[in-house]
Amino acid sequence: MIHQALHQICRRFGPEAVVIEQTFVGHNIQTAFRLGEARGAVMVAAAQAGRAVAEYSPAEIKVAVAGNGRATKQQMQAMVERLLRLAAPLATDEADALGAAICHLHTHRFLTVVAASRAATSGAGAGAAIRLP
Numbered sequence: 771m772i773h774q775a776l777h778q779i780c781r782r783f784g785p786e787a788v789v790i791e792q793t794f795v796g797h798n799i800q801t802a803f804r805l806g807e808a809r810g811a812v813m814v815a816a817a818q819a820g821r822a823v824a825e826y827s828p829a830e831i832k833v834a835v836a837g838n839g840r841a842t843k844q845q846m847q848a849m850v851e852r853l854l855r856l857a858a859p860l861a862t863d864e865a866d867a868l869g870a871a872i873c874h875l876h877t878h879r880f881l882t883v884v885a886a887s888r889a890a891t892s893g894a895g896a897g898a899a900i901r902l903p
Contacts, residue, residue: 773811780819788816789874791866792827824874831866834873 776788790812795802816823829839836849847865850856853872860868 772808773815776812776815777819780815780821785821787822787824787874787878788812789824789826789870791831791870792825794828824878826870826873826877830877831869831873834876835869 779785780788790809793805793809795805813823826834832841832846833839835841835853836845838845841849843862843865846869847860847862850865850868850872851860854868
């Protein structure tokens with residue numbers, strides 16, 4: 771069901787990447803199994819559709835969206851609504867999903883700039899630019 775739905779979404783909307791949140795499962799082994807199955811279905815569907823899969827921790831997403839790795843659900847909802855200039859309030863699951871997408875956009879953009887900078891300075895003479903690690 772998840773695999774088929776995501777496959778249809780990829781065909782219909784053509785996203786460049788699929789973003790998932792890293793999961794933390796405490797002591798409930800059944801929850802761990804179910805999350806693993808769902809994540810596997812998402813990853814297979816993305817791979818079959820030729821889409822990259824990016825994964826971020828909840829703290830990374832919260833920092834990218836709200837500037838605080840310990841932001842509350844309400845803070846995340848408010849920031850996502852503000853960043854996307856949405857008129858209608860979001861459900862927490864919707865805000866989580868859009869927050870992950872916002873995190874990926876910020877991270878991907880940053881990594882692209884760093885890669886371009888490295889490529890531009892790789893052939894430069896000594897002292898021409900500071901190289902990033």
